[in-house]
Amino acid sequence: MAEPGAGPKIWVFVEQDGGRAHPVSWELLGAATGLAEQLAGGVVEAVLLGHAVQAIVPEAFAYGADRVYCSDDPLLAHYRNLPYAIGVSQLVQAHQPEIFLVGATHLGRDLASSIATRVRTGLTADCTELSIDPQLKILAATRPTFGGNLMATILCRQRRPQMATVRPRVLPLPERQPGRVGELVRAELGLREADMPVRLLGFEPAAGGADIEYADVIVAGGRGVGGPEGFARLAELAEALGGVVGASRPVVDAGWIGYEHQVGQTGKTVRPKLYLAAGISGAVQHRVGMSGADFILAINRDPEAPIFQVADLGIVGDVAEVVPELIRQLRARTAGAQGGSHA
Amino acid sequence: MHTIVAIKQVPDTSNVRINPETGTLIREGVPAIINPYDVHAVELAVRLKERFGGRVTAITMGPAAAAEALVECVEQGVDRGILISDRKFAAADTLATSYVLGSAIEALNAEDPVDLLLFGLQAIDGDTAQVGPGVATRLGLPLISYALGLESFDPVARRAVVRRKAERGVERLETRLPALLTVEKEVAEVARAPLPNLIRAARYQPELWTAEAPLRFDPDHIGIKGSPTIVGRAYTPPPKTPGERLRVAEQGLAETVSQALAAILSAGVVESLGPVPVTPQQEVSHG
Amino acid sequence: MKNGHAWTLDPEQRASLPTVNVDDLLVAVKYYVDEARAHVRIRDQAVCAACAQQPCLAFCPVQVFARDALGGITVGYQACLECGSCRIGCPNANVDWQLPRGGYGVAYKFG
């Protein structure tokens, strides 16, 4: 092993909002630790920008950062592209990381491309897998493309850093090591508010009822839900899961639910984190619209239903029984959680 | 005022299928369409033109067939279409693409100053969402990505207020103009184009820009040479191995459901089960 | 029937017809769905409810028509191939059939 700190730097951008770090940052620190182990003397470093974000620094150490570069400035209180892009790019130019990972969140996707353009390097978006190419000893960043139908492994041979954004929840959250320490490097931003072209006027927190195309959780029903009243049950389940209701074509055709809920070839293509298919047989026509989901739970009475071919987990059983039981158990969990604190 | 919209012709990835027997991508007959987000960017530009006057220019980098996409933009109400097409641009990644588009926009700006630049949020074939931010950065323009709509637009005072989708809600941002917006589909509902637009488009031939003329693009910054990233390997994801099947008949209802919920939790696709507690966000005012 | 003959389909022949999942055929078809307007509609649901055969359920090449729980007919116009069979073939002339708005509907890639 080379001396720690002497080898290539693997950077992770720590995304925060109002002093709360986005968990993808810790997922990335976990990945960076794994990558660093494959590069001689590799060191894991975090980049943190914001205002009054000191509390996050020890967290970054706890999740695996050996060093944290922190730029703390009132100008950075809320994310804006320009000051963040300039701030991070200055650090990149000063410290020359080998690899730089950013979460593929709204913020991360906005920021990473600006940094890559400023430092004229390559950036691979929305990766689902990161590894070190064993021969070339460079980052092999794998991402879905072509609507999720094709996987591409992207390499950046010459320019540095090798940048990638990674979708949240794709990588496991590493174990937190309380009390783990590292080095804090403070950086000056050196920008004036008067030079900022964009001002934040206000913020409206998201309300529910999202469009199915963008929903993280979809509870979808097919003929097996029995009728329009079955969809009322699915709506309850969707609410309990914080999701929205989807449907297969036959039930939309049958008028049980509106077309805006339809998933599939003649409906919407969705890519939620959780897709719960209740009473959907799973014709190809439907599957092409939802197979990109991260996790598919299928409930169907017919053990041979094609939906089970794409499901991560199947329940062979009657929707009319299983859905109410899901709702009941979810509500029991929530009630149990009420006692805990969400501070 | 002058708005430039950058568009891309993409394969309709919703019409792409995998051959079930061979597991390979069926590329034959996949229709080419305008990237769906870009259609809304064009629509916003046309709406602004109707309100404030001026011109809309659509530009695209792509193969010769992408001229069709520009003709469709003219149907929607775009005045001028520019196709940047040359074999020398082939294999461009987002850095090289943003160089080409950025340089073209600079040239167009010199001809006719640009007030607003619009990009679709991302292209559905690559889903990178990198070219718009890249161009804004190159041109030193304010960037607002994930734009949901314009709350106000004032080409005289050169200010606009834009609603932007952020991770946990919607931001209201004031920007000076010119600015570059990458837009969500909500930004403008596509209206049915009038027949005279279609008649104009029927004979419209987009301008063709090559690597040498009318602009000379730096050969070191285009195509493969200008692209730091390369595709090392592309493959169709292996067909999913069907997951476990729990049977209510064998395990009983409560146990089956409890196992299923545990599996969802351990898969980490939802942060917690049960309604996620909402942390109220403070209304932020700045400056 | 004017010419008086009646075709008879051998029950064995009928039994020899395979089950087809129409969705597996449609997955290769490109549509530009007009979400704002249905171009095929049932004129009078009561007429369908009283229709003994409801042959549209069978003869439509893409199963646009389906029977709902109450015996009425629903129309999944989004998958329509615009052949016109339902307009002509409905024994009760109960299908209001228009062309989709220009640019919408099926767009053959091979034809």
Place this chain on the structure above:
Amino acid sequence: MPDPNAQRYDAIVVGGGPAGVSAAITMAREGLEVILIERGRFAGAKNFFGGVMYTRALAEVLPDFQARKPPWERPVTEQGYWMLAPGSVVRFMHASQAYRQDPADAYTVLRARFDPWFAQQAVDLGALVVPKTTVVALIEDADGRVIGVRTDRPAGEVFAPIVILAEGVNNLLTQRHGLAKADLPPRFVALSVKQYIGLPAKEVSARFGLAGTQEGLAIDIFGDATLGLPGTAFLYTDKAGISIGVGLLLEEFVKHGLPPYAVLERFKRHPIVAPYLEGGEALEYGAHLIPEQGYDRMPELVADGVLVAGDAAGMVDALHREGTNLAMLAGKLAGETAVMAHRAGDFSARSLGHYRRALEQSFVLKDLKQYRRMTDFLDRSPHFMGTYSGLVNDAALRYFTAHDRPKREMEREIVGLLRDRRGFFGVAQDLYQLVRGMRG
């Protein structure tokens, strides 16, 4: 009064299929300002047929068509019939040096490729082709003369002294203007469904014994393919794929409650057929109606300011399964008529009557007239397709396996088959009707 800012042209063509484009080409070449309005995303987006196009009419419209490089799939160098019975086939195939000319007499084509090419020829000759626009009504003046069309787009009226309706089999405008009395009854319309199956070109050639993509097959199939019901199935070789489909009178589907896709799937699984398709990629499925009403039930072709051509006018030779060639020639004649009308400054039905007369002189109406009784024949002779296919297969089996028996016995058996299944009187009647149908 029409809006003075409205769009004005010398002629409007409704529909970008073979009839409409042929009309547009003919008029544009003579210098008329032509607007062709097509409802699909491009000319051809809504067009669908089995797969064979004949070049004779195309040459009439565009004499130098071959130099303009049409997107042919394969020339038809061998064609004929398969009489299919369960588990068995009798093939009547004809290959001839006469089919090996350039240009060939017939080519297989895919319409979403051919039709855009054809429309582009009209554009190159100066016609305006406007896609994505549906014509919803004809605009008439106070005397009922057609003076333009209304489309489904804002500011969507277009005016011209003559409108050529080439709107296809679903001829709603033709009906609304009273040129066709009503929709055709289901017994005069065939419903055809087809799948296009992708296979490597080499594989297509190998499976059908073709030397390369310069050879191609067109096969029409009777008997078991359509469950013995009156209709045909077809199998055509494309460059890198196979077009396979079945068509029956819509009435059969209605009456028997037959799902067309099930009939097609059954045909595809036939043990003789299935090996040809194995491993192919199902690249498209489609359906289309074919007007088979024949000469006697065609709509009026002419009214003041308007002509009807192609499927909209029922210009299909159901016996030979020809339609695009009739449509092209009719489109050309309609275009020529419009040019003459412009020269005469007279767009009345009387002046436009030239179109009807020209059609009568052409193969379009001559053929339709000759086979005017065929529809009725097929209608009255249900046994023709089903019974005879099975019969021929059984006879063939007896013929080819009668090695160790007196040949007279075998012949008697074959005659017996015929008598049992149809009766001699029936056979004689069928033959008489068939000949009458063919001779007209």
